[in-house]
Amino acid sequence: MSSSIDPRATRSRDAILAAARSLLLDEGPAALTHQRVAQQAGVGRATVYRHWPRPEQLLLDLMTDVDMPYFQEPEAPVRSWLHSQLRELADAMAVPHIAAVTLTLMQGALWDPQVATQRDACLEILNERLEVALALAAANREIDISADPIDFSAILVGPIIYRVAIQAGSVSPHFIDHLIDGLGRWDVDSIRRADQNGQPA
Amino acid sequence: MSSSIDPRATRSRDAILAAARSLLLDEGPAALTHQRVAQQAGVGRATVYRHWPRPEQLLLDLMTDVDMPYFQEPEAPVRSWLHSQLRELADAMAVPHIAAVTLTLMQGALWDPQVATQRDACLEILNERLEVALALAAANREIDISADPIDFSAILVGPIIYRVAIQAGSVSPHFIDHLIDGLGRWDVDSIRRADQNGQPA
Structure with missing residues (x-):
C-alpha cells in the first residue's frame, strides 16, 4: 500500500x-x-x-473482493484439502451478498465486455489452481484422474453454484464427496499415507 | 386455446x-x-x-417459454435418452436469449419473491422428471445409482450451466458422458439389452 x-x-x-x-x-x-x-x-x-x-x-470492484481466495496453495492429502476448500466456497456462496455479486457477474458478462473480461480472469485463475491441486494429487497417487483438466471447475463448482445460488439449498459433506469422486478414482491408502506424512515434495 | x-x-x-x-x-x-x-x-x-x-x-413470461421442454417421457435405454436431453439443454443454453433469461431468472430470484416462486417451480419439475427417468434406469438395471435423487439436477445440469452460461464454452459428448457417469455405476450390457428391446414395462 x-x-x-x-x-x-x-x-x-x-x-x-x-x-x-x-x-x-x-x-x-x-x-x-x-x-x-x-x-x-x-x-x-x-x-x-x-x-x-x-x-x-x-460492481466490478465489488466482485474483485469475492472470487479469489479459494483453491490456493494445495496441501496433501489433496482430497481433504479440496473438500475443505469446496466447503468454504459453498459457505461463501450462501452469504447473500456473495451470491448476489456472483450471479450479477455471470449475468452482466452477457452484455458488458468489461464484466466478461473480469469473469474470464476469475475463471482462468480458478481453473489454474484446480489444475495445480489435481496435479499434486496425481503425483501423490491419491487419484487416477478421469476428468479433463478443463472440466475440473465445471464438475466441482458448477453443482455448488447450482445448489446454493439457484436451488437455494445447502451443501452436505456427502454432496461435496460425491463431486470430488467425479474427478476420477481416488486411492484410500495413498490419501491416508499423505495424511500421515504431511505434504510430500 | x-x-x-x-x-x-x-x-x-x-x-x-x-x-x-x-x-x-x-x-x-x-x-x-x-x-x-x-x-x-x-x-x-x-x-x-x-x-x-x-x-x-x-420477464417472468419470457422465462415460462424457456425451462420446460427437457427430460419429459424417458425412454430406455435411459442413458442414451439422458445424453440426448442434456445435449438439447446444452444447445438451448448456448442460444444467447435463453442463457440471458436463465441467468436473469436466477439472479432476479434473489430479490423478487415472485421470480423465486417461478424459479422453484421450474426446479421442482426438473427434479421430478430426473427422478422418474433414473427410477426407470434403475428398474431396467441400467444403473446402480450412487447419487442422492435430490442431487441429480445439480450433478447433471449445474456443470452444463457453468460450462455454457458462465464459462461461455461448448459442451462435448465426452463432458456429457462424464456427468452421466457421476450418477452411479452404469451397466453396459443392460443398456445394450434395453436398446434392442425398446422400452420394457
Missing part, C-alpha cells in the same frame, strides 16, 4: 464500497446508481463519480 | 414478448421498461401496461 494514498480518500472509498454492497444485497444491481450509492455512503455524488465514472465499474 | 380470445390481443401480446426478448438479449434486463418495450413492439404503452402491469411480470 503506497503511503501517498490519502487516508480520507481510502475511507470514503471503503464507505462507498460498503454502501454499494448493501444496496446490491437489498435491492439488486439496478440500485447501484451514483445518486443512491452516494446517499447511502454519506458522501457527495462527485466523490462516487471520481472513483467510479460508470456504475458498472463499482 | 379459448375462442373468446381476441386475435388482435394475441398478436400484440406476441409482438410485445418478441420485443422484450430482443431487448433483453441486446441490452439486458434493465432495458425491459414499459416505454422501451412498447416502442420496440410498435404498440402503445397502455397495451404493455394492460398485459404486464410490472416489467418483472414480462
Whole structure:
C-alpha cells in the first residue's frame, strides 16, 4: 500500500464500497446508481463519480473482493484439502451478498465486455489452481484422474453454484464427496499415507 | 386455446414478448421498461401496461417459454435418452436469449419473491422428471445409482450451466458422458439389452 494514498480518500472509498454492497444485497444491481450509492455512503455524488465514472465499474470492484481466495496453495492429502476448500466456497456462496455479486457477474458478462473480461480472469485463475491441486494429487497417487483438466471447475463448482445460488439449498459433506469422486478414482491408502506424512515434495 | 380470445390481443401480446426478448438479449434486463418495450413492439404503452402491469411480470413470461421442454417421457435405454436431453439443454443454453433469461431468472430470484416462486417451480419439475427417468434406469438395471435423487439436477445440469452460461464454452459428448457417469455405476450390457428391446414395462 503506497503511503501517498490519502487516508480520507481510502475511507470514503471503503464507505462507498460498503454502501454499494448493501444496496446490491437489498435491492439488486439496478440500485447501484451514483445518486443512491452516494446517499447511502454519506458522501457527495462527485466523490462516487471520481472513483467510479460508470456504475458498472463499482460492481466490478465489488466482485474483485469475492472470487479469489479459494483453491490456493494445495496441501496433501489433496482430497481433504479440496473438500475443505469446496466447503468454504459453498459457505461463501450462501452469504447473500456473495451470491448476489456472483450471479450479477455471470449475468452482466452477457452484455458488458468489461464484466466478461473480469469473469474470464476469475475463471482462468480458478481453473489454474484446480489444475495445480489435481496435479499434486496425481503425483501423490491419491487419484487416477478421469476428468479433463478443463472440466475440473465445471464438475466441482458448477453443482455448488447450482445448489446454493439457484436451488437455494445447502451443501452436505456427502454432496461435496460425491463431486470430488467425479474427478476420477481416488486411492484410500495413498490419501491416508499423505495424511500421515504431511505434504510430500 | 379459448375462442373468446381476441386475435388482435394475441398478436400484440406476441409482438410485445418478441420485443422484450430482443431487448433483453441486446441490452439486458434493465432495458425491459414499459416505454422501451412498447416502442420496440410498435404498440402503445397502455397495451404493455394492460398485459404486464410490472416489467418483472414480462420477464417472468419470457422465462415460462424457456425451462420446460427437457427430460419429459424417458425412454430406455435411459442413458442414451439422458445424453440426448442434456445435449438439447446444452444447445438451448448456448442460444444467447435463453442463457440471458436463465441467468436473469436466477439472479432476479434473489430479490423478487415472485421470480423465486417461478424459479422453484421450474426446479421442482426438473427434479421430478430426473427422478422418474433414473427410477426407470434403475428398474431396467441400467444403473446402480450412487447419487442422492435430490442431487441429480445439480450433478447433471449445474456443470452444463457453468460450462455454457458462465464459462461461455461448448459442451462435448465426452463432458456429457462424464456427468452421466457421476450418477452411479452404469451397466453396459443392460443398456445394450434395453436398446434392442425398446422400452420394457
